[in-house]
Amino acid sequence: MTLSLFLTVIAAIAGTLVFIAGYIKGIRRAIAEYGTPETQVVDKGGSYWLTVFIAIFGAGVAVILLGVSSAWMIVIPFLGIFSATMVGLCFFIEEFEQDRKADRN
Amino acid sequence: MDPTLLKEQIELTPMLGFALLIGLGALCLTIALIVRTKLVRNTKDFIASGRKIGLGFGVGSMLSVWTWSVAVLFSAALTFQWGLSGLIWFVVPNGFAVMVVVPFARYLRKNMPNGYTISDFINARFNSNVASTIVTLTMIFGILLEILINLKGTSVVLSTIFAIDWRIAAIAGAAIILTYSYFGGLWTSVMTGTLNIIGVTVLGGVVVAFAIQQVGGAPTVFNAVAARDPMLLSVSNFVEAGKAFGITLCFGFLAVSVADQIFWQKVWAIKPNYIRRTFLWAGALFYPIPITLGILGLIGLGLGITLPQIGGDAAAIGPYVMSHIGLPTIIVVLYVIVILACCYSTIDGGSSALSSVVAIDIVKRIDPAVSEKKMFVITKLAMLFGGVIALSIALSGVDFATLVLTSWSLKTAILLPLLAAIMWPRTDTRGFVGGVVLAILIGMTVRYFHGELAGTLTILGISGGVVLISGLFNNQPFDMASLRQSADELDWTAPVQDAADYSSKSRIETEQKGAVS
Numbered sequence: 001m002t003l004s005l006f007l008t009v010i011a012a013i014a015g016t017l018v019f020i021a022g023y024i025k026g027i028r029r030a031i032a033e034y035g036t037p038e039t040q041v042v043d044k045g046g047s048y049w050l051t052v053f054i055a056i057f058g059a060g061v062a063v064i065l066l067g068v069s070s071a072w073m074i075v076i077p078f079l080g081i082f083s084a085t086m087v088g089l090c091f092f093i094e095e096f097e098q099d100r101k102a103d104r105n
Numbered sequence: 106m107d108p109t110l111l112k113e114q115i116e117l118t119p120m121l122g123f124a125l126l127i128g129l130g131a132l133c134l135t136i137a138l139i140v141r142t143k144l145v146r147n148t149k150d151f152i153a154s155g156r157k158i159g160l161g162f163g164v165g166s167m168l169s170v171w172t173w174s175v176a177v178l179f180s181a182a183l184t185f186q187w188g189l190s191g192l193i194w195f196v197v198p199n200g201f202a203v204m205v206v207v208p209f210a211r212y213l214r215k216n217m218p219n220g221y222t223i224s225d226f227i228n229a230r231f232n233s234n235v236a237s238t239i240v241t242l243t244m245i246f247g248i249l250l251e252i253l254i255n256l257k258g259t260s261v262v263l264s265t266i267f268a269i270d271w272r273i274a275a276i277a278g279a280a281i282i283l284t285y286s287y288f289g290g291l292w293t294s295v296m297t298g299t300l301n302i303i304g305v306t307v308l309g310g311v312v313v314a315f316a317i318q319q320v321g322g323a324p325t326v327f328n329a330v331a332a333r334d335p336m337l338l339s340v341s342n343f344v345e346a347g348k349a350f351g352i353t354l355c356f357g358f359l360a361v362s363v364a365d366q367i368f369w370q371k372v373w374a375i376k377p378n379y380i381r382r383t384f385l386w387a388g389a390l391f392y393p394i395p396i397t398l399g400i401l402g403l404i405g406l407g408l409g410i411t412l413p414q415i416g417g418d419a420a421a422i423g424p425y426v427m428s429h430i431g432l433p434t435i436i437v438v439l440y441v442i443v444i445l446a447c448c449y450s451t452i453d454g455g456s457s458a459l460s461s462v463v464a465i466d467i468v469k470r471i472d473p474a475v476s477e478k479k480m481f482v483i484t485k486l487a488m489l490f491g492g493v494i495a496l497s498i499a500l501s502g503v504d505f506a507t508l509v510l511t512s513w514s515l516k517t518a519i520l521l522p523l524l525a526a527i528m529w530p531r532t533d534t535r536g537f538v539g540g541v542v543l544a545i546l547i548g549m550t551v552r553y554f555h556g557e558l559a560g561t562l563t564i565l566g567i568s569g570g571v572v573l574i575s576g577l578f579n580n581q582p583f584d585m586a587s588l589r590q591s592a593d594e595l596d597w598t599a600p601v602q603d604a605a606d607y608s609s610k611s612r613i614e615t616e617q618k619g620a621v622s
Binding site for chain 2: 001020023039052064077090091094
């Protein structure tokens with residue numbers, strides 16, 4: 001097993017653990033919230049077109065880089081693992097925000 | 106790279122294929138049973154998750170329903186055919202199609218907080234049976250085709266890799282997915298879909314990394330593709346690829362996301378304060394999936410695989426590479442899980458969306474006084490019925506490429522009128538219906554005689570132009586604020602089915618928590 005493959009597997013395990021931890025937290029929260037009143041707070045907004053531009057630009061650059069150096073072929077699979085990790089983190093972000101809101105109240 | 110290493114792996118038996126199909130289904134069924142017990146007591150829970158989907162499940166479920174098996178198979182296929190010029194056209198508009206929903210979703214949720222379906226909005230917006238029927242039929246047609254395409258994806262992969270009869274694979278897949286979807290509706294779809302994301306993203310990254318190593322490493326793949334044709338490693342064929350399929354694909358993605366009840370169902374089910382981030386992050390986090398799996402197309406190019414070698418269908422390049430380069434069986438199995446995860450999450454998402462359309466746009470409209478108990482049963486049966494219809498079409502063996510293109514044309518025809526209906530108060534019924542009908546009649550004819558690109562541009566031009574002209578002559582703009590008055594159509598007070606563990610004690614506790622927050 002090459003070093004890059006070994007690192008990919010390690011990153012995959014770490015990403016999976018974050019995802020699963022968040023997922024379990026999410027299920028518990030959903031069950032705890034059952035029967036509570038619906039949230040009425042509307043999304044405050046903020047600029048999203050800059051984020052959209054950065055995401056599109058980043059994706060285009062990632063594809064182009066695949067043809068620049070073979071090293072990017074090793075890096076790209078990490079991005080998929082990053083996506084799963086971020087979804088896992090979303091559950092923690094949600095809880096953090098809810099707790100902060102509860103503290104403020 | 107050595108093409109002689111290509112050989113079929115004999116240990117991939119049909120039994121292993123069925124074990125994977127059933128194993129993943131059993132996991133989803135377990136989650137569905139938990140959902141049914143704890144979270145689903147009535148139709149509102151079933152089709153809108155009580156409007157309680159948070160950020161994590163929102164992002165995860167959006168990612169999963171948008172990641173069709175097509176995203177996995179076509180990213181490799183287009184890379185195989187066009188090099189990176191093909192991949193960039195597939196990738197860039199794909200994630201953008203999710204993110205572009207943000208302004209419309211936020212605007213509509215703010216102005217119509219009690220909605221469930223996009224056809225319901227059109228009905229409230231225009232008070233026209235013709236307009237809402239057009240949208241309802243387009244949604245049903247689109248959902249059935251999404252189920253159909255992903256059922257086909259399941260059967261293609263299982264028949265290619267495990268030599269299972271594709272008909273049996275389709276029947277088994279449909280039976281498994283519909284069984285677990287039946288128990289929890291949208292909550293089940295959201296939770297199983299989010300879990301499937303781990304399969305698509307993490308396993309996708311791992312299997313591609315193993316495939317690269319198996320064929321000699323990244324430099325070997327890179328040099329082999331460059332030796333074949335350096336243009337394949339650049340996006341210099343960007344314009345040609347765009348003319349051939351890219352521009353049509355671009356509008357197709359936009360039409361599928363904006364004019365799709367799978368998306369709109371979630372707009373009304375996600376907590377309103379998370380809508381912006383859910384769609385933005387889901388779109389951005391989607392990008393790595395097709396880019397990663399597109400590398401399989403580069404490996405296919407490096408190995409010098411030809412189209413006839415893979416049965417003439419470029420979509421088979423991913424499964425072919427994975428099952429012919431001598432990878433350990435476990436890695437091939439993981440790849441199959443990647444594709445099954447895509448198929449499962451999109452099919453259960455489609456079934457759930459169909460249940461909302463049937464409940465709100467058909468049953469509630471025909472019989473507004475329908476009891477909650479009856480509605481709950483009909484809603485669940487609608488999922489099964491939709492699945493059976495999609496399966497029947499798949500089994501009939503018809504070439505459904507025409508059906509898919511027709512569905513995309515219908516959605517493209519609705520795209521601009523729908524966006525105008527949401528954001529431009531001067532849009533009227535005449536413009537909406539006229540734009541859609543004329544765009545379909547003229548655009549489909551142009552498409553038939555002059556091809557996809559001309560047809561798509563004609564459909565967009567006519568549908569948008571008619572809405573614009575009609576709107577400019579409309580002196581009575583619609584009051585969007587009136588949508589806020591629409592009542593929650595499923596706000597029954599009595600639950601039909603008590604969740605087993607939903608004791609009065611926990612109910613009081615949760616209600617108190619809600620009151621405090």
